[in-house]
Amino acid sequence: MRHVKWAVVVGLVALAVGALQAQQLSGEYKIGILEPLTGPLAAEGKRHLEGYEIVRDLINERGGVMGKKLVFAVGDAVDPTVAASEATRLATREGVKIITGTFSSTLCGAASEAASRQNVIYWETSCVDPRFTRRGLRNVFRTEIDGTGFGWYNVEFIAKHLSHRLGKKPNELRVAFLSEDSSYGQSVTESARQRAKQEFGMQEVAAEYYTFTTNDLTPVILKLKNANPDVLHHIARNQDAILFWRQAREQNFQVKAVVHAGATGYGSPDFGKAFGNDGNGPFALLEPGPGVIIDKFRPEGQRIERAFRDAVKAKTGSDIPAGGHQLAGGGLWLLKLVLDAAKTDDLDKFRAAVMAMDMPVGSSINGWGVKFDETGQNSNARVQHYMLQWQGGQLVTVWPEEFTTNRAKWIPLGPWDQRK
């Protein structure tokens, strides 16, 4: 009998708690999530989805969106055709008014096109194709910087951080540009080349593209040796970064710094797994990694960043969120802020709320701030990015220096066996 009584009490309490929560969040608000979850891009797509889920739970613990509980309808975007189909499905079948996604540049173009034909807001959190926001589509927004932004940051780092440490003025620096020839590689490299030349007058001594499935990069390395650059700006995917690094070492290619951008290549954990301490030295532009000082964020930014990191640790067991978590999660949090301000998903009012947002660096997850331009692109200067360096077999944050406890090492890189 006692047991039954207790069970009744527990049941009532549970009901009461449930009712309370239901009171706090009246009803559900559904948005569409579009990521590649099968096929060759799936590994990264699933990381993004995980990031969305983590931040969705954070959002629901903090009042949901527009007073409602945020829920997802998930679509699987394997290739451009399917991405468009799934965007249509989310808009019509699931009746969502907002779709967010899709980390790959080959997918976001087709998906957002389909979304705009259904009059659905497309809230992009990664895909770096610069033309994504330049098609005159009013329903398209992007929280992450685009490929030109990556190039902008890399050149900023080379000009303002590396050049005087290498004892040269920016216009005396000899820079070589090497890149795999995907959409990502081309857009980052071209914008970096342009800014390096026009704004800083750096000397471009080589510019070369290759396919990431190339089997031998020795000829490229020989050419680079002849060009004798101070800095190598190298955008790579995973396997070619590994091949290049091994063969560069074999050929004893001595460059003073290697700078990369993004979560592939030198920015991927695969690189560290492949080389351990032998991979020390190269830089990769990413979201904040180990060593970042969260105390330097603004108070509201500190709170949400810490909650985000705790949630990532609870879900994955890792102290450091992966890049996919950070891009997706950071973008979704900004969507909550916009929706709370707009109080509606009506495109005109939503757009007005987006344009009105003005938050300084350090206000949100990843230490991001917000200022969208007319095309729907968040600004380079507000979406703070960080330079990480391989040190001791690990990527650690080294720049901007006011945000980190670590300092960049090996400038210039020096001999291959002395980077321990």
Add this chain to the structure above:
Amino acid sequence: MRSTWPAVTFFAAAALGPIVVRDAFLLDGLILILLWGATAASWNVAGGYAGQVSLGHAAFFGLGAYSAALLGTRWAVSPWIGLLVGAGLATGFGFILGFLSNRLRGPYFVLATIAFSQVLLIVASRWRGFTSGSEGIPVPFRPGFWTLGIADKRAWVYLVLVLAALLYLVQLYLERSRRGYQLAAVREDEDAALSLGVPARRLKVAAIAASAALTAACGTLWAQYVGFVDPYYVFSVDLSVRFCLAAILGGIGTPLGPFLGAALITILETSLRARFGGIGAGLVGIYLIIYGVVLIVTMRFAPQGLLPWIAEHRRRRAPLGTTA
């Protein structure tokens, strides 16, 4: 003579689709079935009827997609003209491949077609100044029929239905006309056909060129429908395999086969994706395993595809004296 009523039913059902169904997602599925079916049928003209199996047909698809997208973005030319230009270019390249097919048989021809599509892929992804390189081309949406800026899915159904029906008729012609019989003779035994005075070489070249042009037309419509042209997708070997897969699964060298195959694949793919969508399951790519196995099993037990296989089984089961 094989009956055409299954095809009539199929196309009539497709035509009724937009009237009965309002759900944009189902209509989207129908459009893709018709579009992939039409592409597989275009492949079938060369691969099935002329016996020239190509694993490089994505090259033509890509030519069609790129022609319209480039003309549209660079010079604001109507995609209908882009379609014609793409088809024209594809015809030209089709003639070259056709010429090759007269020198190369079996595996050699297959390898040549793959190499050909790879060359186009490299040109499209490296020639930055003209094609925008790897970044691909977003197809601008300009409302109107002349610009193919149609948001209404029902209109798209009828648009691709016209193309699909046209391809069905082309195949029916190849099955029943004198030219078609000659082509069949060439496919079965080229030397014998030659000795009977059949212009084998010219027929093969013509079939491949026609197949190329039709594939390009499908590519143009696809690009306008999906709205983004990515070189690594439109010129990929995977896409080429997909075209033949539909034709082979449904029934190689039959007019309705490619459409049946495309329907099966699209439905299978969509439902498997929904079922094994990889959310937490850790089973990413499991539908590709099923794909591969289905292909192997089909080759083993029904190498001519499902339609001929069904027809054969019905014949076997039918009692003596009746016709199937």
Add this chain to the structure above:
Amino acid sequence: MDAIPQLLASTILLGGIYALIAVGLTLIFGVMRVVNFAHGEFLMLGMYLAFWAFTLLGMDPYVTLVLGLPVIFGGGWLSYRLVMRPVIHASHNVQIFTTVGLSIALQAVALVLWSADSQFVRTGYYAVVVRFLGVALNLAQIAAFAVAVLFTAALFAFMRWSYTGKVMRATAQDRHAAALMGIDTGRVFALTWAVGITCVGVAGVVLAPIYPVYPSIGLQFVLIAYVAVVLGGLGDMFGALIASLVVAGVEVGGSYVIGTAWKEVLYLLLFITILVIRPAGLFGQRGAEVIGT
């Protein structure tokens, strides 16, 4: 000018790798008249074999090479029994699509089991370089080249002088006549397939300390191996070795002279040209390309 010795050395080492993949391909192509589109996937499986033996058992890839031989051969035999035997007398197209299906399935299995991440076997000697005359040669690549030459020579000798080899050549020339002479062509095909797969599996094992492995790695090697096979002439081991060196030379030289971006076009055009002008390959007999039907 100073680059020429290094470019030559790179050509030879890269050519060795291509040759190792091409010999198995050309054997299967020559005897069975099957274009094996799943060849690259067996390369990938060989690399994963070496990777897991290294990661789980701490086994050096060259130990795996010896101990893994029966495993690879057995796997090849099994894949023949399960997949190829039922279609061995079917048309080219049926065979081609069977191997395409096998390729799709194997790649997807690897993706499900091991994810799309790049894995690398970092042996203690992965960065050991032999230097002389200003040329740097990676030790593992020298080993791969040696294995390639060894395997090509062994296969060549086997095909030329052993009884089984003669039987295989007889089957290659005319399978019907061979069957009439009392040759069990079914067993010949099984053996051919298994030996061909063993070659490419071994290639995978020796490539593991050189290249990172991931599920779709097969394609980037096998497309080039096809060029070498056609260039060298159908079923010609020695031709495949020479052609592999030629293709590697075009790749390395083209990469250095006209730029990496366009080097693939060079060997693809070379491939198409050879197909058009001399379909039987540089060293093959004319007309050999049409006896396959």
